């Protein structure tokens with residue numbers, strides 16, 4: 001297949017007030033927060049340019065056509081038939097997690113979350129003063145597994161909400177139908193509402209794996225879950241702040257929407273335009289992106305396999321490698337890697353300081369430079 005898009009082409013993000021690039025000076029390659037260094041698909045840029053050319057950017061109401069685009073996307077990509085009225089547009093997935101904890105967990109209720117986990121899963125229950133129970137995942141068979149025996153020890157008597165991430169961040173696991181069925185059995189037995197963050201659903205790297213939306217597991221799962229999605233990670237438009245929550249259950253959806261009133265602002269017109277263009281027309285770009293990311297992942301896996309003391313967990317999805325660095329015996333791993341010129345996310349933020357998370361959503365040449373720096377710093381120890 002001939003390539004249409006050049007992911008090797010360097011991009012310069014200086015001067016764009018980029019969270020990722022402005023954290024460090026030029027001596028450190030930023031491989032931390034989860035956005036990619038690639039330009040968005042031309043179909044998205046064109047849609048944005050057309051909207052910008054209009055010149056008026058007032059409050060924007062989502063249309064029925066846009067809802068249908070999301071419905072069609074779930075049917076086409078994930079074999080899940082949803083209804084347009086289940087869709088709630090929210091400016092961010094993290095906002096939805098917070099709304100769910102605020103509105104659906106009882107006042108002193110416990111929110112249950114398997115971890116290690118993306119840091120905002122720690123923030124969401126805290127922000128609305130709910131209790132949290134973090135269930136450590138096991139790394140059996142080099143995979144972050146939800147340990148069901150131990151999950152059954154969770155304090156469920158005052159719990160109403162469970163937070164879950166699939167594909168998993170960090171770790172990039174794509175949970176199988178069996179794994180999801182077991183988790184759903186736990187949810188059902190304890191009458192919980194599952195909040196399933198599926199923002200990375202369209203970044204599956206292993207071609208024999210398939211993402212299963214939580215609501216597709218069963219009718220019961222659909223009626224008792226909130227599935228969170230966005231085009232933001234896959235299409236690199238996170239700064240445009242647009243996402244959705246799929247809530248089939250009328251009562252849960254109404255409670256969720258009431259909690260948003262006056263707190264959650266409108267989605268901006270550009271966020272909608274980018275999202276709709278991505279879902280409708282971004283398929284070819286995404287296919288090439290996945291091939292490129294697969295190459296980056298395989299390159300890193302090969303590199304880390306030859307470095308004693310650094311162990312990269314096999315990754316099925318996402319552009320976020322999870323690397324056990326405990327074998328290096330460093331006192332302060334994040335500081336060591338920053339001093340070597342590579343800025344990764346410290347594992348402590350995900351609640352495992354033995355690990356570092358490396359964002360490989362960047363040009364291969366940048367990764368090669370980062371790996372040279374790591375090797376040089378390790379050799380000089």
Ligand SMILES: Cc1ncc(COP(=O)(O)O)c(C=O)c1O
Nearest residue numbers: 034092093094095118169199243
């Ligand atoms: C699992 C996960 N959820 C949510 C987010 C952020 O979503 P949003 O920017 O829509 O709040 C990220 C970003 O890295 C993520 O990895």
